[in-house]
């Protein structure tokens with residue numbers, strides 16, 4: 001982890017190749033078609049696959065606000081399939097987050113699946129920062145970050161499958177974060193300095209919120225890139241966030257996820273720890289009815305905090 005941490009501090013990003021085993025990712029096939037299936041038009045069984053836009057010029061940079069169709073193919077947590085849901089609390093992933101953020105008291109604030117296919121959309125973006133939707137403030141860049149963004153690769157990502165382009169922090173430290181995007185015409189040196197990280201399925205790309213980066217078009221014939229966006233933050237940072245997990249609470253997949261999770265894992269989603277005064281006898285009785293199968297023993301037996 002030392003060499004990754006050095007790159008995090010200097011460049012603001014790194015890739016850990018093959019952090020997660022391939023076997024854990026099989027249920028993904030039920031959600032998304034492969035690149036070959038997509039190219040052959042075999043998408044009927046996969047309603048989340050982005051519809052192919054009519055053929056037109058590709059490679060034109062557009063901002064997400066001008067081209068929201070770039071987000072087709074995204075599915076928010078929780079997913080139908082608990083192996084994918086469990087990746088949000090995978091100890092090898094949360095350990096990376098807690099090491100970088102300097103605390104084990106973390107919250108997950110983004111968990112989304114995303115699939116892109118060659119030729120499906122115009123995916124080219126300008127270099128940008130993500131803070132427009134991840135914080136009410138702007139990112140810190142000269143002291144320890146309170147949030148970390150990750151892409152967990154769920155397919156092999158070759159150079160033709162559009163690995164995200166990133167600019168090392170050493171070149172952008174003095175840049176204003178406003179506006180949150182810069183175009184090739186005004187900042188050609190940043191575009192020339194872009195790096196990217198192809199990697200095998202199960203790899204984890206990690207980057208800081210002050211890192212300029214962008215999506216590009218897939219060029220590999222019959223190509224697909226499928227990944228999970230995972231973002232974590234230090235607890236008690238109300239200005240950081242993206243998704244609300246409270247509004248999912250009626251989803252059966254969420255209820256199954258909760259029933260299979262430990263108190264520590266649920267703390268990542270905002271459950272107070274056992275012993276917290278949010279719990280009393282009535283709340284614990286309600287929890288065991290709301291989440292059938294949840295072992296409330298750890299909450300019931302905890303001394304008052």
Ligand SMILES: [Fe+2]
Nearest residue numbers: 128129130213
């Ligand atoms: Fe982004």
